[in-house]
Amino acid sequence: MSTTGWRLLLRLGLRQDRILAPVALGVLVLMSVASAAATPGLYADQADRVRAAEAINASPAIVALYGPILDVTSVGELAMTKMTVLYAVFVAVLFVVVVRRHTRVEEETGRTELIGGTAVGRHAPLLATLVEAVLLALVLGVLTALGNTVSGLEATGSLAFGALWAGTALVAAGIGAVTAQLSASARTCAAYAAGVVGVLFVLRAAGDTGPGWLSWLSPLGWNTRVRAYGEVRWWLLACYLLLAAALAAAAVVLRTRRDLGSGLVPTRPGPRTGSPRLADAFALAVKVHATTLVLWSVAAGVLGVVFGMIAPGIGDLLDSEVAQSIIDELGGALVAAILSVVAVVLTYFAVTVVSHTGHDEQDGRAELVLATATSRSGWFAASAVLALVGTAWLLVVTGVGLWIGYVAADGPGIGNLVVAALAWVPAAWVVGALAVLSLAVGLRWSVLVWAWPAAFLTLSLLGDVLELPGWLTGLSPYSHVPSLPAEGWSWGSAGGLSAVAAALLVVAWWRFRERDIG
Template identity: 65%
Template sequence: MNGLAGTGLLTRHFARRDRVIATVWVLVLAVLAFASAAATPGLYATEADRVRAATAINESGAIVALYGPVLDVTSEGELAMTKMTVLYAVFAAILFVVLVRRHTRVEEENGQTELVGGTAVGRDAPLAAAVTESVVVGLVLGLLVAVGNVAGGLPVAGSVAFGAAWFGTAVVAAGIAAVCAQLSASARTCAAYAAGTIAVLFLLRAVGDTTSAGWLSWLSPLGWNTQLRAYGDTRWWLLLAYVALAGVLVGVAAVLRSRRDLGSGLVASRPGPAEGSPRLRDVFSLAVVVHGWQLALWTLAVAVTGFLFGFIAPGIEDLLDSATAQQALDALGGEMIAAIMFVVAVVITCFGIVVVAHAGADEGSGRAEAVMATATSRAQWFGAVMAVALGGTAWLLVVSGAGLWIGYLGADGPDPSEVLVAALAWIPAAWVVVGLAALTFSWRSHWTVLAWAWPAFFLVVTLLGDLFTWPDWVLDLSPYSWVPHVPAEPWSWPSFLGLTSVALALCDAAWLRFRHRDIG
């Protein structure tokens, strides 16, 4: 039988299963690009303002390390897409790692690939279908980003080049995930390999952009995003490098796939201990162990990110020295600390949703039922999930605030004495979104994918609502709109307690629904 038999059928099946998460992720990224493009002309009305801002960016090593340099300081497009070119391209890459991993290593691990392989589907079809779906989703993402940039007022040719660069990032990320899926023996290890690879590529680009070793940027596809010069003297030939690298990676993945058994990895996993640890005697300890490494990685990531944002915050405040720019910043909280915490809070909310989504996967695979077949009650299992989701979210916000504070002091900025308080202020809003995710999961275990729509919806409401001055009642739909922007605004106990009460009510409603429905 042809090894690629059934690829088309599997591709359609994968696209149907991913229709929610892929649609939400792509639309949010496209909206972010549009918002950035539309806001920039109002922030920097003259070319002199743009040149001054771009020059200030290039003079700050921390900003360049995080966002990349502005190669043409007179280009409105390059300035508008400063954050989108590299940093937000990483968020796009994560989507394609998720898609390929889900339909290769995850489905091998839970036995779905073996079940499908028992039909008239070829051995290589799952990998080919996952890559094909990623290419299609990448094309849609690139097209929507290009259209959004044009709608935001940027040049057509540059917008097409920028969208093509994001498509290139997408297919390279899909190739990386495909290779990691062959090397790893578990879905968790696959995610770690892929995340580590993207982190190394980001680091290579950051070192190349901030030191005399500029050649290092050319070793990273993320560096190509800047070197393409989408809104300057565009290097169209560089787009071929993305396609070539993605092709090589997929080819390597196909060869590696032919050299291993189904369900195994080329890097063998170590056997576990003969006896279980005493720490696993209760379901809460099990939940902590299951999500421990993930929480540790998130902790490291938000600490570093908070430090970097804090380190560059004084410099960014100097860039926004026009009255219009200050008005735009006021929409996100006035002080740069408050504006940064809004973005960080939205990202950290995703950790809680990941924990809830993992509970849905455990229920679908039968692992939750196996745990509850012991002396563990349904209430204990659900309570452990929510404790890790809510507690981990709060912990990460505190860590991000601490990192932001340390970075701000390291940049010799004024002492932000209320920065930790600012981080605490966002905890209840994040809990509300996690509570909505839990309510979604409690209705049907396989509905957890819909939980990702909540942070996406609230983010879009906040960004576009401020940009287009939507009515207050629309903005008030987002729990993030109810958070006082400390330190620009004073702490508000009514807001903190009110949002906390809403979060607890949502968790209670989720439990009441979960306790009465069938498992699985």
């Protein structure tokens, strides 16, 4: 049978994701729970909550980013404003990553071909991947529903919200499965999937701020129209299942029409001879990651502009004295809060570079490079420098975007936004250096590169909510960054974090020099 052995491959996939899946799902659930628990206390009474919801709906920029609040009297809709659409994008990204990892990446490395040489059926790898995605989506939906209910939100609404997150995850898994058949490489697969998710987000944003029918064309638009914490449209949840099933069926059909290791969209052949500039290890690293850096730069700039345009109107959301005092207590300005999250997201560029370096070593490409005149130190330094310098560049781009958006929205003077973004560079360097150190210790530890940013973000966010000891929250480098532009620049913080990053890189270089390649 063409699906023979899928259960064994399912067990293998779950084992491979034993760290990624619990960490990623845990962070998503904690974000939802934290928002559900914190929102009611931000406003003195229902009138304050209604004014905040109406202010959100009155701002096209905020609606384009978060989606509208269809029931302004619902505490649940207000609490889940960011979670319904924006954080649903993070859910989609996670499931695309999981599906891509077990389909296109496995083919690219040749492991699928080895497995196919046994008694395993042709469609078994794809079936096992889709079943794993279904299981993870169910876990995410159930945990989110339980967490929101325990945090004080209405149980029926929490169940509907967990279901729409699970539905978003299943649709994203279907998108990942289809793009894995179209593309001929893992990198192209990621680009296709990101493009599809981006188009769905733009359709939803255009529909929420313009012709409403456009939102119905996007599963992300369905998220708000489910009305999880209002008059729930249970029938709409079935649309996620139907679309996910259609995408999965399409992936199966497309899989039968291509050869193993290839994609339906053929790759463009490169030049017959390489450029002399690629003789340098750093130039090669830049060439490999150039497209990724450009895409990240565009995304960082757009996010900066959007958030910069939103920032001047945030005062309308804080009519409550209680809410204003809490914002002040947390270190203030919305710009600082935005940067605290964006900095963590941009740190994942460094993680991406380091992870790719690990795959080069694992797949034998590193040995080919080191067989030339390239030294081990030069090859290692090229990836580390690109990871850290690239992250700093993205933060600068974000700061410039913030400034452009803020000025365009006629915001009052609040200080240099580019400097505010630069304040997060040393903290991002520490996390990037930890990722480099994880790779340097050994390939078996390289999976930790993805866990560091999420772990530190969770520690920072939950520190105040759970009243954790100061020494524990202080383990996160992000907790030592001053809230610019609300606060002043701290050379002590910047210098200390930079010194820690440098020390970690020295240890990483020493360890990498001592161990065997591969």
